Amino acid sequence: MRVTVRLFARLKDLTGAGELIREIPEPATAHAVWNTLVAEWPALREYEKTMSVAVNAEYSRMMATVKDGDEIAFLPPVSGG
Amino acid sequence: MGVPAVAVTADPLDIEPLIALVGAAGDGAVVTFAGLVRDHNQGRQVRFLEYEAYEPLAVRALQRIVDEAKGLWPDARLAARHRIGRLEIGEASIVIAAASPHRADAFAACRYMIERVKQIVPIWKREHFDGGDVWLEGATADPDDEAARVKAYRTACA
Numbered sequence: 001m002r003v004t005v006r007l008f009a010r011l012k013d014l015t016g017a018g019e020l021i022r023e024i025p026e027p028a029t030a031h032a033v034w035n036t037l038v039a040e041w042p043a044l045r046e047y048e049k050t051m052s053v054a055v056n057a058e059y060s061r062m063m064a065t066v067k068d069g070d071e072i073a074f075l076p077p078v079s080g081g
Numbered sequence: 082m083g084v085p086a087v088a089v090t091a092d093p094l095d096i097e098p099l100i101a102l103v104g105a106a107g108d109g110a111v112v113t114f115a116g117l118v119r120d121h122n123q124g125r126q127v128r129f130l131e132y133e134a135y136e137p138l139a140v141r142a143l144q145r146i147v148d149e150a151k152g153l154w155p156d157a158r159l160a161a162r163h164r165i166g167r168l169e170i171g172e173a174s175i176v177i178a179a180a181s182p183h184r185a186d187a188f189a190a191c192r193y194m195i196e197r198v199k200q201i202v203p204i205w206k207r208e209h210f211d212g213g214d215v216w217l218e219g220a221t222a223d224p225d226d227e228a229a230r231v232k233a234y235r236t237a238c239a
Contacts, residue, residue, distance in 0.1 A: 008135055009205035010216040052222040054203070057137035059224055073135055073203075077218035080132070080139075080163060080204030081116050081175055081195055 001026050001068035003033060009076050011051070014043050030055060031062040033072050050077050086159065087143035089134050089204070091166040099178035103158040110184035112191040116175040118168045125210035132165040132174060135203040139163065145224060146197040150179075150190045153234065157181040157190040163204055174206070193237035200229050 005020040012018045015037070022036055030053045038044050053060050054073040066072055084102055096113050104111060118130050147159045161177045168174055175198065179191035198204075201224045207216050223229065 006135065008203065009133060009207070010218070013216070050218070050221050052203075054135065054138050057135070057141065059138070059142075059222070073138070075135065075203050075222055076205065076216070077220055078199070078201070078203055078222045079206045079217040079219040080134070080202045081199045 001028070003028075003066055003069070004071045005033060005037065006071060006073035008073070009079075011044065011047060011074055011076050015041050026068075028066055029062065030060060030064050030066055030072050033066060034062065034074060037074075047074070047076055051075055052078075085140075086147050087140060087161050089136050089139050089143075089163050089165055091164065094162050094164050094173045094176045096173075096176045096178060099160045099162065099176055100180075102160045103178045103180040105158070105180065107182050108180045109182050110187040111178060111180040112184070112187040113179075114175075114177040114191050114195055115173040116195065118170050118172050118174060120170045122208060122210070125208070125212075127170065128209045128211065129170065130168045130174070131207040131209065131214075132163075132168060133205050133207070134163070134165045136165075138203050142202040142222075142224065143198070146194055146201070149197065149230070150193050153193065154181065154186040154190045156183075157186045159190050159194055161194055161198070163198070163202070165204070189237040193233055196233035196236050197230070200226075200233060 052075040163175045179187045181187040
């Protein structure tokens, strides 16, 4: 299946892309999507403990199941305001 | 409801429309907050800030905070705008207005909003300073983190 990955702030800088399309085998979790990214960019690994994940623009969890066409966003610690 | 209570925008922020948005004839208080870009941070001379948002979720998270505040201070009304893009020193990155029949609720709701924004709204600032730039990273965003929510509430009521 095909998912869209969104990356922000330093995660975007580390990969050089704010949006990526990835083919991953079903069934898959958000964590599986993350692992494909870490395999490509090992520097991402340091964010595993501090980032948040959103699926289709709603906060979710790394163990959440993702479906074909979903948008998975990985969010580094926020600094708005 | 025509004008939304919360928004993320690249346009300069103006507090007056927010005051009008939250106001009602029974109000005895309106409290406003503006977060500004300052010229120094952690010993660095700041040149400007660059804000980025995951916009659809940022709007939802802002609305979630308004809804949380409604549960805590049912008589208060809140509105907020967060700016994104390049912001110069002295410009407002966020404006919040809270109105209520009594000042205590308006102050508390306004403070709660900014504390929660810093906890759960997916917006990031990149600080451009003399000699480089860095993405600032604050809180791990988790809207279900009860301890964080309680901390914001206690700060709001301090």
